[in-house]
Amino acid sequence: MALIGDKEYFKGIGEIKFEGKDSDNPLAYKWYNPEQVVAGKKMSEHFKFAIAYWHTFCGQGADPFGPGTQNFEWDRPSDPVEAAKAKADAAFEFITKMGVDYFCFHDFDLIQEADTFVESEKRLATIVEYIKGKQAESGVKLLWGTANCFSNPRYMNGASTNPDFNVLARAGGQIKLALDATMELNGENYVFWGGREGYMSLLNTDIKRELDHMGKFLGMARDYARSQGFKGNFFIEPKPMEPMKHQYDFDSATVVGFLNEYGLQDDFKLNLEFNHATLANHTMQHEMEVAAAHGMLGSLDANRGDYQNGWDTDQFPNNITEVTEAMLTFLKAGGLQGGGINFDAKIRRNSTDLDDVFHAHIGGMDTFARALVTADKIITSSPYEEMRAKRYSSFDSGKGKDFEDGKLSFKDLYDIAHENGELELQSGKQELFENIISQYI
Ligand code: XUL
Numbered sequence: 001m002a003l004i005g006d007k008e009y010f011k012g013i014g015e016i017k018f019e020g021k022d023s024d025n026p027l028a029y030k031w032y033n034p035e036q037v038v039a040g041k042k043m044s045e046h047f048k049f050a051i052a053y054w055h056t057f058c059g060q061g062a063d064p065f066g067p068g069t070q071n072f073e074w075d076r077p078s079d080p081v082e083a084a085k086a087k088a089d090a091a092f093e094f095i096t097k098m099g100v101d102y103f104c105f106h107d108f109d110l111i112q113e114a115d116t117f118v119e120s121e122k123r124l125a126t127i128v129e130y131i132k133g134k135q136a137e138s139g140v141k142l143l144w145g146t147a148n149c150f151s152n153p154r155y156m157n158g159a160s161t162n163p164d165f166n167v168l169a170r171a172g173g174q175i176k177l178a179l180d181a182t183m184e185l186n187g188e189n190y191v192f193w194g195g196r197e198g199y200m201s202l203l204n205t206d207i208k209r210e211l212d213h214m215g216k217f218l219g220m221a222r223d224y225a226r227s228q229g230f231k232g233n234f235f236i237e238p239k240p241m242e243p244m245k246h247q248y249d250f251d252s253a254t255v256v257g258f259l260n261e262y263g264l265q266d267d268f269k270l271n272l273e274f275n276h277a278t279l280a281n282h283t284m285q286h287e288m289e290v291a292a293a294h295g296m297l298g299s300l301d302a303n304r305g306d307y308q309n310g311w312d313t314d315q316f317p318n319n320i321t322e323v324t325e326a327m328l329t330f331l332k333a334g335g336l337q338g339g340g341i342n343f344d345a346k347i348r349r350n351s352t353d354l355d356d357v358f359h360a361h362i363g364g365m366d367t368f369a370r371a372l373v374t375a376d377k378i379i380t381s382s383p384y385e386e387m388r389a390k391r392y393s394s395f396d397s398g399k400g401k402d403f404e405d406g407k408l409s410f411k412d413l414y415d416i417a418h419e420n421g422e423l424e425l426q427s428g429k430q431e432l433f434e435n436i437i438s439q440y441i
């Protein structure tokens, strides 16, 4: 097993193994078997699970009503470089014990941002070098990197959409360093989540100008990374609101339109998050279908919201029906384009034991594994695909096919309507479709 530094942070917990669904061991996978082949690929290859550095190693359970409750040992050193190294040791111990292959980070998850840009750059270089060593030792890979251009007060009016050019330039400087760190750590992708790219009030906002700035900025970031040899994907992560009242990257459809408008469609794809989909009044399956329809289903942030409120609660996924529906789209799209499944999820504020974070990820990974197996069975053994195709069968031959092939004029439609007279209703069979999902779970 790979390596634990001098200090063991998660004492008494060993490697998490697959034991099958009849196991009573809470620290074992019941469904996630990395070696199991589903739809022609190992589960580990389908998913490329990743641990989110920010929630799992930086979050301490603070909320607007009180401070953190999770005072973990790696958070205690007061020197920022020592603290960052302790956090990296804990992170790589956890990721290795989980048997997960990937992690994801924001620049200042890795190390605390300093008071000056120059000092922050130095700190980042130090911790990137250290993490490179941890990666070499453990084999853990970087799914994607990103920059936190939303927490520091300088970004309160946005980063690339800030009305002050000097803030935009500062974001450019910061993102250059985050791209460099991602490349240095062999990151497979790079994510842009528009943290505060949006507005609080339209009275003081010029939407057109801000969108033009963001489009230009993203193109410049892409050109820089490509010039340095970065071959991975760039992902935009849609979210409709929070922290801003309105975020520009509202949902899949909005982002697809934006990417096409600004000539970014060949390099950028989407990183979709469950809780962001529900905030946009969509299902995750809807968001994924829209992205897949445009060849832009890049990566997923796994979590769930809460039926009783409208916040980004980032809970661990456990809704088997919701994830099964998502996995149907996932399999039909042929998987993700370059990305993986990153647990952008946090344990609750009153989950204060070291093993809670293991239970959380085990549950999430098992939910995806079970959903994948179920979705594959639905596709291969149930009448689902045939029923769906049958709804469109009138386009497979005759005049319907002529229409799809562009052989009909609008006047032809008129003539066909005339000839057909009144039509019989065709049922959508929604309840039957829903029953098939439940039956196979
Ligand atoms: C915020 C969110 C971010 C991004 C990365 O809602 O999802 O953590 O995933 O910046």
Ligand code: CO
Residues within 6 Å of the ligand: 193, 237, 273, 301, 344
């Ligand atoms: Co996210």
